[in-house]
Amino acid sequence: MISCGISPSPVSFVSLLGACSHAGLVDEGRALFQAMRKEYGIIPSVEHYASMEAAKFIDDMRIEPGPKVWGSLLGSSRIHCNVEFAERASTKLFQLExxxxxxxxxxxxxxxxxxxWDEVKRVKKLLESRGLQKVPGRSxxxxxxxxxxxxxxxxxxxQIEQLHALLCELSSEMKEKGYxxxxxxxxxxxxxxxxxRIVLGHSEKLALAFGLINTSNAEPIRITKNLRLCEDCHSFTKFISKFxxxxILVRDVNRFHHFRDGVCSCGDYW
Structure with a gap:
């Protein structure tokens, strides 16, 4: 865009920062964020801050962080198992949402x-006390x-018995290959x-097994999921695509995942 004389817009930087976030390009993301303000005079919005998703960064924000920013931090804390940041972000989110x-x-x-596990039980009780329920996974x-x-x-x-039998067989075979x-x-x-046994029965795995049984070898499998893919289903699908x-294409609540030859288009960051 720049080489063609087109000045990047705020939307351009949302896409760039999001791409850096998903690829783990921290230094590149910070450089783009600084350039957005200093070189192009674009004032960062909540969407831009959400892609930066670091606690210190949130402290330095010139605007009040909203659910998108705190949600981004909570999601990152989940990925990296950072309990301290997860508690901080969730406290804010429980107030905002x-x-x-x-x-x-x-x-x-x-x-x-x-x-x-005691804290897990506490959160579950809090969820129940507020009359809320986790949305069941469906694919x-x-x-x-x-x-x-x-x-x-x-x-x-x-075909449910056949699906479960196939998944058990695939799981055993893939364990020998590193799964x-x-x-x-x-x-x-x-x-x-x-x-x-529980993770093997997730809805996306059942849909995947159904696709393996009912499609030709050359035909791609296309699945839609109403929630975020869990780590195990993501890993399982990568192995299946290879062996x-x-x-395999999976559209979850966050993005498209394109699995081929044991690799996912998201780079294992979603």
Whole structure:
């Protein structure tokens, strides 16, 4: 744009900073943020600050941080298991968005990964006391011009036993090739075997298994998910794309994921 004489707009910088955030390009993102103000005279908005997502950065903001900024910090804290930042961000979010159950779940996720099960229970009780519920995960897949829907507790699909059997078989085979189930996503103090059983039944895995059974080898699999892909489903799908030689596209609540040859287009940062 610059070489063509076109001055970047605020929207341009939202895209640039978002790309740097997803790719982990911290120094490049900071340089662009500074250039936005100093070289182009663009005053940062909440969307720009949200992409920078660091606690000290939030302290230095010239505008009052909103849900997008605190939500970005909470999401990052979940990824990096930073309990201190997660607590700080969630405290603000509970005030700004008291009815957003997703914020409570992210905080509970962070506590669970840190092994703080008493805190997980406390957050769950807080969620219940406010009459809020976690949105159940649901995935859709289109096969032969028909939409098929899956939830983790779905026992009515005529192929459900076949799907579970295939997933168990694939999981065992992939473990021999390096796949490690990410059972930390299960917010219950259970044994490893039971946690593995739970994550293996996630709706996106059921949709994926359905696609493997009902599509041709050359046909890509396209799945839509109403929530963010969990770490285990993301890792599982990468392995499938490599060892089943399948092109898989998943649209979750955050972005598109394009899996091919064991690699995802998001660079494992979503």
């Amino acid at each position: 008291p009815a957003n159950a997703g914020n409570y779940v992210l905080l509970a996720d962070t506590y669970a990964e840190a092994g703080k 859709w897949i289109e096969v032969k011009r028909q939409i098929h829907s899956f939830v983790s507790t779905d026992e009515f699909n005529p 490690v189930p990410q059972i930390k996503v299960v917010l219950y103090d259970l044994g490893e075997e039971e946690k593995e 089943a030689r399948k092109e």
